[in-house]
Amino acid sequence: AQSVTQLDSQVPVFEEAPVELRCNYSSSVSVYLFWYVQYPNQGLQLLLKYLSGSTLVKSINGFEAEFNKSQTSFHLRKPSVHISDTAEYFCAVRYSMIYNQGGKLIFGQGTELSVKP
Amino acid sequence: NAGVMQNPRHLVRRRGQEARLRCSPMKGHSHVYWYRQLPEEGLKFMVYLQKENIIDESGMPKERFSAEFPKEGPSILRIQQVVRGDSAAYFCASSPPWTLENYGYTFGSGTRLTVV
Numbered sequence: 001a002q003s004v005t006q007l008d009s010q011v012p013v014f015e016e017a018p019v020e021l022r023c024n025y026s027s028s029v030s031v032y033l034f035w036y037v038q039y040p041n042q043g044l045q046l047l048l049k050y051l052s053g054s055t056l057v058k059s060i061n062g063f064e065a066e067f068n069k070s071q072t073s074f075h076l077r078k079p080s081v082h083i084s085d086t087a088e089y090f091c092a093v094r095y096s097m098i099y100n101q102g103g104k105l106i107f108g109q110g111t112e113l114s115v116k117p
Numbered sequence: 118n119a120g121v122m123q124n125p126r127h128l129v130r131r132r133g134q135e136a137r138l139r140c141s142p143m144k145g146h147s148h149v150y151w152y153r154q155l156p157e158e159g160l161k162f163m164v165y166l167q168k169e170n171i172i173d174e175s176g177m178p179k180e181r182f183s184a185e186f187p188k189e190g191p192s193i194l195r196i197q198q199v200v201r202g203d204s205a206a207y208f209c210a211s212s213p214p215w216t217l218e219n220y221g222y223t224f225g226s227g228t229r230l231t232v233v
């Protein structure tokens with residue numbers, strides 16, 4: 001079965017430190033990859049996505065993620081975090097329509113990023 | 118252009134009652150997806166609907182749960198005879214008709230169902 005694994009359920013870091021949130025998915029067929037962020041008691045907001053082309057994608061607030069097909073990974077990184085980055089981060093995969101009727105997203109379990117002063 | 122609207126934001130039901138969760142997709146979006154987020158877990162796909170059609174309900178529990186997306190009006194997720202285990206956040210997402218460019222959804226803020 002297709003699955004997404006986020007290896008860390010909680011990541012505590014100090015402000016201005018670098019952070020990496022790890023994400024691996026189960027299949028190497030055509031995939032589209034996403035990171036969503038969820039602030040407390042809110043819905044999910046799209047942070048960044050990989051559809052095709054350059055394997056390094058960036059968000060407007062300093063996050064970046066790199067698609068690594070051979071390792072089936074899409075890790076999220078930020079060189080210097082802020083208190084305001086404290087939230088839950090979800091990695092998600094959408095498989096090609098050939099394999100996935102309707103293109104539903106499959107989510108990882110989430111990583112809670114806690115940035116401390 | 119309003120985003121995906123879900124209501125109510127919070128819903129409390131006693132065991133055995135019915136819960137109705139509503140989702141109005143973004144303007145121009147004809148595809149609706151429902152996801153459930155249990156405490157300490159990620160989002161689990163439940164059902165994918167287009168207007169008047171259920172396309173994929175592989176994530177729906179076999180009993181008590183149903184969904185619809187009528188020609189007019191919002192999409193409705195209905196849970197009959199709720200039990201404590203149904204307590205969760207239910208998120209709706211919408212997207213335009215699928216094209217090569219449209220690989221992301223827009224999520225609503227969710228309905229948090231508490232069964233007491």
